[in-house]
Amino acid sequence: MSQIGRAVYLTWDYTWSTLRTLWDVASHTFAKRDTVEYPDEMPYLAPRHRGRIVLTRDPEGNERCVACNLCAVACPTDCISLQKTEDETGRWYPEYFRINFSRCVYCGLCEEACPTYAIQLTPDFEMAEYNRQNMVYEKEHLLISGPGKYPDYSFYQVSGKAVSGRAKGEGLNEAKPVNVKSLLP
Amino acid sequence: MSSITANILNVVGILVFVVASAAMLTWVERRMLGIWQERYGPNRVGPFGILQVAADMIKLLMKEDWVPPFADRFVFVVAPTIAMFVVVAAYAVIPMAPGIGVIDLNIGLLFFLAMTSLSAYSVMFGAYASDNKYALLGGLRAAAQMLSYEVFLGLSLMGVVMLAGTFNLREIVLAQQEQWFVIPQFLAMLLFFIAGIAESHRTPFDLPEAEHELTAGFHTEYSGMKFGMFFIGEYVSVLLTASMMVVLFFGGWLGPVLPPLVWFLLKTSILVLLMILIRGALPRPRYDQLMAFGWKVMLPLAMINLVVTGVLVLV
Ligand code: SF4
Ligand code: SF4
Numbered sequence: 001m002s003q004i005g006r007a008v009y010l011t012w013d014y015t016w017s018t019l020r021t022l023w024d025v026a027s028h029t030f031a032k033r034d035t036v037e038y039p040d041e042m043p044y045l046a047p048r049h050r051g052r053i054v055l056t057r058d059p060e061g062n063e064r065c066v067a068c069n070l071c072a073v074a075c076p077t078d079c080i081s082l083q084k085t086e087d088e089t090g091r092w093y094p095e096y097f098r099i100n101f102s103r104c105v106y107c108g109l110c111e112e113a114c115p116t117y118a119i120q121l122t123p124d125f126e127m128a129e130y131n132r133q134n135m136v137y138e139k140e141h142l143l144i145s146g147p148g149k150y151p152d153y154s155f156y157q158v159s160g161k162a163v164s165g166r167a168k169g170e171g172l173n174e175a176k177p178v179n180v181k182s183l184l185p
Numbered sequence: 186m187s188s189i190t191a192n193i194l195n196v197v198g199i200l201v202f203v204v205a206s207a208a209m210l211t212w213v214e215r216r217m218l219g220i221w222q223e224r225y226g227p228n229r230v231g232p233f234g235i236l237q238v239a240a241d242m243i244k245l246l247m248k249e250d251w252v253p254p255f256a257d258r259f260v261f262v263v264a265p266t267i268a269m270f271v272v273v274a275a276y277a278v279i280p281m282a283p284g285i286g287v288i289d290l291n292i293g294l295l296f297f298l299a300m301t302s303l304s305a306y307s308v309m310f311g312a313y314a315s316d317n318k319y320a321l322l323g324g325l326r327a328a329a330q331m332l333s334y335e336v337f338l339g340l341s342l343m344g345v346v347m348l349a350g351t352f353n354l355r356e357i358v359l360a361q362q363e364q365w366f367v368i369p370q371f372l373a374m375l376l377f378f379i380a381g382i383a384e385s386h387r388t389p390f391d392l393p394e395a396e397h398e399l400t401a402g403f404h405t406e407y408s409g410m411k412f413g414m415f416f417i418g419e420y421v422s423v424l425l426t427a428s429m430m431v432v433l434f435f436g437g438w439l440g441p442v443l444p445p446l447v448w449f450l451l452k453t454s455i456l457v458l459l460m461i462l463i464r465g466a467l468p469r470p471r472y473d474q475l476m477a478f479g480w481k482v483m484l485p486l487a488m489i490n491l492v493v494t495g496v497l498v499l500v
Contacts, residue, residue: 018467025221025466034223 047149049123050106053099055139056120056148063143064118064155067094071110071119079103080110097142101127102135116155120148196287203276207420212237214420214461221465248409253315256406260314265407265414268307272421275300279428280355282438282445293354294346297429298339301384304422305331308386308393308403311415315406323402326472327393330383333479334390337487338380341373344494345433358437367434369497372490374434376483381426383479385419388464392472427456 036043045051058064067084085095110119129135147153158174169176212227212234219226228234252261277287278296290296305328312324346352348369349360357366367374383390394402404415431437431452438445440452470478 021466022462026462028221028223031223033225035225037225037228 045123045125047123049125050108050111050121051123051125052101052127053104053110053119053121053137053142054144054148055097055118055142056144056146056150058154058156059147059152060154061145063093064116064147065094065097065114066092066116066118066155067097068092068115070113070115074109074113075104076107076109077103077105094139097139098136099142100136102132117148117150117153122148191284195285199276199281199285199287200273203273203421203424204417207417207424208238208242209235210420210423210457211241211416213457214464217458217461218465221462242413245410245413250409250411253317253406255316257314257316260310261406262411264307264311264314265404265411265418266307267310268304268418269414269421271300271303271307272418272425275425276421276428278354279425279432280358280437281428281449285446286355289353289355291351291353294342294352294357297354297425298335298342301338301422301425302331302335304384304418305335307415307418311407312403315403317406319399319401319405320403323393323395323399323405327386327403330386330390330392330475330479333476334380334383334483337376337479337483338384340484340487340491341376341380342433344370344373344490347494347498354432354437358432358439361436361439365434365436365439370434370490370494372486373494374430376487376490377433378426378430379483381430382460382463385422385426387419387423387460389467389469390475391469392475395469423457423460424453427453427460430456 056064065082067082069082069084072078072080072082079100080098081100082097083095084092086092106121108121111121127135215237216226216228216234226234227237230236230240252258275297278290278293280286280289308327308331309324312320312327315321345357345366348366349357351357351360360366386393392402393399394404399405404412407415428449431449435452435456438449440448443451
């Protein structure tokens with residue numbers, strides 16, 4: 001008896017769930033579309049969307065990148081390549097900086113690794129090219145004139161490293177160096 | 186003379202109508218699935234994307250017509266032809282309206298059953314000739330599935346035959362003037378619908394070509410227009426199943442006010458949309474579940490329906 005009861009219950013259960021599924025799907029007929037017709041209408045992309053990569057400048061207008069190579073090390077697809085050089089004051093900057101966007105997976109790890117906020121991902125994805133070689137961006141393509149997502153940040157103002165024109169301890173929010181030879185606090 | 190002209194018009198008209206609307210169905214299906222998934226679907230080529238069919242056709246024709254070197258060439262080429270031929274041939278017996286229909290066989294229903302059985306060959310030939318393990322597995326599944334579901338595809342129709350007292354589809358429609366057979370034969374209608382979906386191997390019964398397990402099943406090795414013929418053949422058989430349901434259970438062209446042909450097409454379209462909705466909504470069962478469902482649920486139900494109808498007709 002209980003077996004017949006179970007069979008009846010299962011039949012009812014399966015039939016009901018099938019019908020309800022059909023109804024639920026059919027009820028989407030007049031629902032609002034989730035997608036937009038892209039080339040005619042741009043979808044909204046959040047500011048933190050990970051798209052085309054740029055190299056930014058600090059508020060004084062100097063390149064932020066110090067050619068530390070951390071981004072190139074972090075990159076899982078090894079698509080960043082750069083060479084360090086120095087200017088007259090001893091400040092490091094990249095001689096060339098190259099990103100192969102045909103290999104980049106837009107993971108954003110380079111942005112996370114960068115100590116100076118130099119490398120940043122932007123909400124732009126329209127980078128299609130007919131020629132694969134055109135997907136390799138050089139420094140002049142990557143470098144923009146603004147500070148990107150962090151308008152006030154300047155690595156050399158807060159880093160505690162002496163550069164020409166500013167001694168140790170003169171940066172923003174920076175304490176004077178401790179005199180390790182003195183006993184006074 | 187005029188009857189010959191009418192015949193030729195009928196034949197050519199229905200052939201063109203069937204193939205063209207099957208091609209259109211590819212667009213209708215993608216559009217409807219899009220709508221039910223809250224997307225737009227293909228809507229770029231022409232008004233509402235209607236010309237998508239033409240674009241797809243051009244694409245398929247331009248593709249390389251590749252026959253794998255390891256394939257059994259003759260059988261490989263013949264298989265999609267059979268797929269297309271049997272469904273179109275089966276459509277010949279469908280009476281669409283008074284005076285519209287290719288042929289009026291007095292064994293029309295049996296002809297339909299015979300032709301759908303033959304379509305198992307196209308799948309098996311295609312799978313065998315491809316010499317590909319996915320195709321082989323798909324072909325095995327297709328053979329077993331089509332054989333098992335054929336059994337109660339036929340059995341579920343016998344109730345209708347008993348009530349109408351004929352195998353002639355035109356007379357079956359005329360026998361429904363007082364009452365559509367869907368009312369006394371509701372169970373049979375459901376069984377036939379499920380079996381029809383399984384026969385045209387569409388989701389949720391698309392195990393022969395389950396993309397996730399068998400790449401494309403029996404037509405893995407096919408490309409270009411040969412693939413196109415399998416593809417269009419599937420849509421013709423969707424159309425065939427829907428038309429057959431209309432003829433057998435929903436009173437064919439019968440209906441008030443509107444012209445008969447419009448009624449027929451209207452009912453067919455609703456059923457086709459229902460089949461697309463089912464594809465968009467229901468998941469695919471496991472293979473053993475499919476077989477168990479066929480033999481342990483559908484077959485007994487078809488038998489019971491047969492016996493009860495028989496008793497009621499006799500009493
Ligand atoms: S986004 Fe990822 S893949 Fe692209 S350059 Fe940065 S680390 Fe490399
Ligand atoms: S972009 Fe950032 S992480 Fe990469 S080399 Fe320049 S400073 Fe270092």
